[in-house]
Amino acid sequence: MPATDDLDTQKRAYATWAKFYDRIYQRLLARPQREAVDAACACGPDILEIGVGTGLTLPYFTPDSRVFGADLSFDMLKVAHRKVAEQKLAHVRGLMVMDACRLGFGPERFDAVTAQFVITLVPDPEQALAEMDRVLKPGGEIIISSRLIDDGGLLAPFWTGLAPLMRRIGWSTDFKVSRLTGWGAATGRYETVHVGRGYFKVVRLRKLASA
Numbered sequence: 688m689p690a691t692d693d694l695d696t697q698k699r700a701y702a703t704w705a706k707f708y709d710r711i712y713q714r715l716l717a718r719p720q721r722e723a724v725d726a727a728c729a730c731g732p733d734i735l736e737i738g739v740g741t742g743l744t745l746p747y748f749t750p751d752s753r754v755f756g757a758d759l760s761f762d763m764l765k766v767a768h769r770k771v772a773e774q775k776l777a778h779v780r781g782l783m784v785m786d787a788c789r790l791g792f793g794p795e796r797f798d799a800v801t802a803q804f805v806i807t808l809v810p811d812p813e814q815a816l817a818e819m820d821r822v823l824k825p826g827g828e829i830i831i832s833s834r835l836i837d838d839g840g841l842l843a844p845f846w847t848g849l850a851p852l853m854r855r856i857g858w859s860t861d862f863k864v865s866r867l868t869g870w871g872a873a874t875g876r877y878e879t880v881h882v883g884r885g886y887f888k889v890v891r892l893r894k895l896a897s898a
């Protein structure tokens with residue numbers, strides 16, 4: 688999973704990844720992906736999935752949901768489009784090329800916004816979060832799954848030390864949960880309702896109904 692500040696480099700990398708992404712990640716990511724999708728569906732039918740990629744998560748949404756997927760990579764989206772057609776995923780209402788930091792949707796459009804295995808790749812995660820916030824209805828949730836580390840975790844220094852090396856081969860190992868929960872708290876509009884455990888974590892931030 689390439690972590691780079693250059694969006695064009697990111698697009699080129701995912702043009703290659705698109706060919707074999709599912710074979711490598713389908714089973715590996717299924718647990719957190721399903722958990723995130725279940726939480727999103729519980730929020731309401733209108734859901735935006737940012738960094739939808741090849742659409743691995745799309746079959747997990749309930750038939751009554753109305754899902755839009757956005758991704759930087761046209762090549763990843765091509766695989767997602769094929770999946771939607773082959774599996775007749777009628778709940779998928781649109782898949783579009785879009786940067787997480789500049790979403791082409793109006794304010795308060797969605798009941799939930801999910802971002803799975805993408806936030807650590809975005810050069811400005813806080814800007815992406817601000818965009819998720821803009822398009823999310825009050826009472827809705829931002830649901831993020833990724834490789835995230837706990838601040839106080841015993842292995843945190845190890846993962847932080849390893850980060851520069853791992854970044855060279857395109858992996859992010861040092862993105863902290865507190866970067867997400869801290870952002871939510873700083874807005875004054877979000878409460879953290881869930882922080883998962885394990886190597887891949889799901890974090891859920893709920894926008895206050897009165898926000």
Ligand SMILES: C[S@@+](CC[C@H](N)C(=O)[O-])C[C@H]1O[C@@H](n2cnc3c(N)ncnc32)[C@H](O)[C@@H]1O
Binds near residue numbers: 701742758760788
């Ligand atoms: C590791 S893949 C995850 C795909 C999918 N969410 C999943 O869980 O299988 C990361 C995806 O995020 C996309 N991506 C990276 N940076 C992005 C950005 N700034 N805006 C939108 N999508 C982005 C990549 O093109 C790629 O499809």
